[in-house]
Amino acid sequence: MTDRLDRDALARRVAADIPDGAYVNLGIGAPTLVADHLPPGSEVILHTENGMLGMGPAPAPGDVDPDLINAGKLAVTELPGAAYFHHADSFGMMRGGHLDLCILGAFQVSQTGDLANWSTGAPDAIPAVGGAMDLAIGAKDVYVMTDLLTKGGESKLVETCTYPLTGVGCVTRVYTDRAVFDVTPEGFAVRELFGTTTLDELRELTGLRLSMLPTALPTASNTEESR
């Protein structure tokens, strides 16, 4: 258990891969945590779909501005250099491929990079898609941040998504609590193993033919800790 990264550690791990100067959109939920772990001194410009670049962290409780919120409708702040724009411009930015990176949660990711993260397809669910489909196809890279397994123990990495898709072939990398995977033409390739996790273990948990990138780091979480 302790070998798996918790949400904060995973957010820190993702944040460490974001290059200085990148334009990044963080999805609702866990990806939002990435903002708290950006390396000090690096300038990463956060985009929020509701019309802002240069989004800063949450305000102090007394400084909540109801006109200044993120895609999750939580209070945020404005950094020097920020800019506001309307929704058509905001999604033009996405769709036009101007964001370097988007980090999303997922129900499932297929080995060809298909993403399912907006609906479980349950017949009585109220559907809601928001900006997920636009983000999935818009950013230059789409990283997914998620636990490897569902609460029921099923792998979120799958051969083919069974849930309704958000986007086709859009995911380029998946950060999970046990390992980091790249989506390659040959399917998922392990980029990094956390703790004592092994390739065989991952193959068993996912039921997928996984390869190992030559550059894969076996103990990245420790490496992280020792920085």
Added chain:
Amino acid sequence: MTDRLDRDALARRVAADIPDGAYVNLGIGAPTLVADHLPPGSEVILHTENGMLGMGPAPAPGDVDPDLINAGKLAVTELPGAAYFHHADSFGMMRGGHLDLCILGAFQVSQTGDLANWSTGAPDAIPAVGGAMDLAIGAKDVYVMTDLLTKGGESKLVETCTYPLTGVGCVTRVYTDRAVFDVTPEGFAVRELFGTTTLDELRELTGLRLSMLPTALPTASNTEESR
């Protein structure tokens, strides 16, 4: 000859028909003169395709601002209430039908309201269309302002345009030096005669079956003068 309105008188005549509060685009050339004859006290908001609403008259010679020009690339001024925007927004305004009125020059107007005003089709001419085609199909009303006859004595009102078209069925009214014509489902209908011009005379000059609107004013130019 003296019965015909000169350019300034015609511009005054056109200006008198523009209602207070209208959003108007004035084409390059003669239509630009209309701005100088807007009734005092009326607020007509002029749009210029190069990104401005609330355009004012030409500046004093010493106050020419090279960053503040109209579609004809002449110096203009900014009225209180003016707004600037980029070209896609400017032409979205046109194409989306938000302008009440556009006033254009013409080589030919057909009795179905087709407009030809961008090219004579001469084989050696360098083609240039600018915003003419967008304006022609965009404004709620397109008025043409022109001499009835070419310098060669040919009617600019025609059964079918022989010059390359700018827009199809877009012109709603034509102000000429001899009369004002509405484009109706039955062709051109005379709305107003200037000076001693008669319907028969117009029929002879144009070679067209012209009707007379019941409300037509026979001596509008005099009426204008006596205001």
Added chain:
Amino acid sequence: MIDKTVADLREAVAGITDGATVMVGGFGRAGQPVELIDALIDAGASELTIVSNNAGGGDLGLARLIAEGRVRKVVCSFPRQTDSWHFDRAYREGRLELELVPQGNLAERIRAAGAGIGAFYSPTAVGTPLAEGREHREIDGRTYLLEHPIRADVALISGLRADRWGNVVYRRTARNFSPIMATAATTTVVQVDEIVPLGTLDPEAIVTPGIFVDRVVAVGVRRWLRDGEFVGGVDLQGEPLAAPTAAPAADPATASIAGGDR
């Protein structure tokens, strides 16, 4: 003289008929024209089709319009929120229809209506259930879906300031859908904190030029602002921060502690 200002909220929403399609600005609570919606409820129109990013949260504004049974259909991207109980109930009881549109397509379709674009090809939603039955087209090796404009009879939007020509500026992320909705409706009604003299707004910074606006109504400066500057002291809903023993007042207007006079 052009004067698009109207005296009160009743006049601002006059003429909105049963069955009208109404665009409502805002993303969650930010930029939602709550006062105009309240006036619309008072005015009595029903069987409305609402175009908005969300379907209301809490008990205010759009949520209240739905709770009052005035809405026949909602066109939106994200109806389901933790506090969308009024929409949820109406939807589950089959009392309203939902058309779900990905947020970027929603925005672009609204813009297309305002900009006179007949239709456009978007890459969003290709390969998803929302693409079923839709026209697909391959352009330069990529697959797109044909998307049509969304127009409305009325747009209700909320800005920070306006002048009598109807020029509008917004504040921070409260801008969101309002500038494009203003272009896509037959009648655009704007509520603002304050109406300022013509020529006061910076022509370089006007976001919605008056050509898109039909009526402007002032509703008073929000309680978290003073002279258009943020002064704090509210929660995310704009309610005054609870003092240790703050008793919720029966009349929300009296609860203003931060200088607002909404």
Added chain:
Amino acid sequence: MIDKTVADLREAVAGITDGATVMVGGFGRAGQPVELIDALIDAGASELTIVSNNAGGGDLGLARLIAEGRVRKVVCSFPRQTDSWHFDRAYREGRLELELVPQGNLAERIRAAGAGIGAFYSPTAVGTPLAEGREHREIDGRTYLLEHPIRADVALISGLRADRWGNVVYRRTARNFSPIMATAATTTVVQVDEIVPLGTLDPEAIVTPGIFVDRVVAVGVRRWLRDGEFVGGVDLQGEPLAAPTAAPAADPATASIAGGDR
């Protein structure tokens, strides 16, 4: 740290190769990035495809680029002006190709490239010679033409001020095509009068957010401005007003009495 400012014009245009497609902002002289174009001429690239509203006037900027024989093709709406003699000569001598696009379609096609729209239907030019051979489609009883995005390798634009993140503001009608061109090019290069500290530009009034900008170079405040305010004393080309004895040159520019160029 993000710093998109570059030291000089040479660096600003570095890497523009022969055969590149280059968007050039401006409407006539207003907003035309003359200093960047001069640097491009010095840098030596040729066989360029230029996307711009006009094809240059007088002997400066775009006109000079054409005069120097660097341009293979021009995509524009209005090449013919009273002072477009360099374009006119090159065109008549068959030394360059012209693709004529109605101004609104030009703008919207550039925007579409930046906004990831695959193609769109425009009502402009239907029934005209420019519609020949094009895909027509009837939508809701109106006929439209299919229009495709216009992309570029480089956009050269001119703004008033920028910061190190590449946020840009413009001045008056010098804005024109620049904000959309900034979105449609692989590399966007902006010349500004001055570079200001980050946080100085009003976030509500930024027209081009830095995400669209790759390089920013300061070229100095134009002679008709002081601290960004208009002080006058120039003619339409920005030249100091002539003293009483200004001699008219023997060139066609002086023949313009009615100013119209259509």
